Amino acid sequence: MPAADVEVDVGLVRLLLSAQRPDLARLDIRPLAFGWDNFSFRVGVDHVARLPRRAIAAGLIENEARWLPELAPGLPLPIPTPEFVGEPMDRYPWRWLITPFISGQPAGGVIDFDGARCSEQIGDFLKELHHLAPSEAPANPFRGGLLSDRDVATRRRLDAVADGRARGRLAELWSESLSADPFEGSPVWIHGDLHPQNLLVADRVLTGVIDFGDITAGDPATDLAVAWSLAPDFQGTFWEAYGPSGDALRLRARGWAISLGLAYVASSADNPSMERVGETTLRAVLDLS
Numbered sequence: 001m002p003a004a005d006v007e008v009d010v011g012l013v014r015l016l017l018s019a020q021r022p023d024l025a026r027l028d029i030r031p032l033a034f035g036w037d038n039f040s041f042r043v044g045v046d047h048v049a050r051l052p053r054r055a056i057a058a059g060l061i062e063n064e065a066r067w068l069p070e071l072a073p074g075l076p077l078p079i080p081t082p083e084f085v086g087e088p089m090d091r092y093p094w095r096w097l098i099t100p101f102i103s104g105q106p107a108g109g110v111i112d113f114d115g116a117r118c119s120e121q122i123g124d125f126l127k128e129l130h131h132l133a134p135s136e137a138p139a140n141p142f143r144g145g146l147l148s149d150r151d152v153a154t155r156r157r158l159d160a161v162a163d164g165r166a167r168g169r170l171a172e173l174w175s176e177s178l179s180a181d182p183f184e185g186s187p188v189w190i191h192g193d194l195h196p197q198n199l200l201v202a203d204r205v206l207t208g209v210i211d212f213g214d215i216t217a218g219d220p221a222t223d224l225a226v227a228w229s230l231a232p233d234f235q236g237t238f239w240e241a242y243g244p245s246g247d248a249l250r251l252r253a254r255g256w257a258i259s260l261g262l263a264y265v266a267s268s269a270d271n272p273s274m275e276r277v278g279e280t281t282l283r284a285v286l287d288l289s
Helices: 010-020 055-074 115-129 147-158 164-178 221-228 232-242 247-266 272-287
Strands: 029-034 038-043 047-052 084-086 096-100 188-190 199-202 205-209 216-218
Touching (some): 010 047, 010 084, 055 096, 115 188, 115 199, 115 205, 115 221, 221 247, 221 272, 247 272
Antiparallel strands (some): 047 096, 084 096, 188 216, 199 205
16 A cells, blocks of 8 residues: 555544544544545444545545535435535644445455345446536546556556466457547546445445545446446346446446456555455456456
8 A cells, every 4th residue: 555644543533533523532433444545434333534644635535525415315325425524633634524334344355245136236326326427526537537548557567467368368358448439428427436345235235335535527437347346247237227338338347347457456465355356357357258
């Protein structure tokens, strides 16, 4: 993981709560999830504190605070809509969030879930999320754009694939995806970082979608890569729930699955869960092509 610009721990969370949400400061606080950009802590039973750990993520928190309240009412699964936006203090330089706690475990670590039902749920979720975005939607140079913008990095990671046969086939499939017609519609809202670790499961079904830090507008194919990472055996169910797609969109989505899968494997030496997501995604691409 990239080094933190600010060390975020339970003590810091309690300090911030004591100053700005004293009604929550005496509740139990414990680490919940960590990523490259943010740390999340469970606060009591009903709340989550979400704090950037790097300066580059501070603006992403602002995007969540601005846009999630508008998007949440139209979505069929819960998302972590901010209920409080904390302000910087001497010990901490950025704004931070309190969101409701959404029950469930990240799907990437759940062995027994209903693949058909979860595929239907996420397909339906994306159908509702992928609607026309306003011109002021957040820009994101890493998500929602042209696959060709990822060509150099993707081929560099392909060169590092140890299995020569898999490397060659993935390279062929990547080239096919690059040849697909580019997205020419108006930009739609996209989650931007939709993989099983950001999908919550309880009682074998999806209970929520989290981590909207990469939210942006652009090509929906970015999000549709989840068809290869969540429950690839039920791709038919996923696409049926999502609705009309077309060959070009599916080819671009597969390209995103290849590129993101390689990135997860290459950048997750200290995060075994994300490494497994990457390996599962690439295996699905090979098995289903």
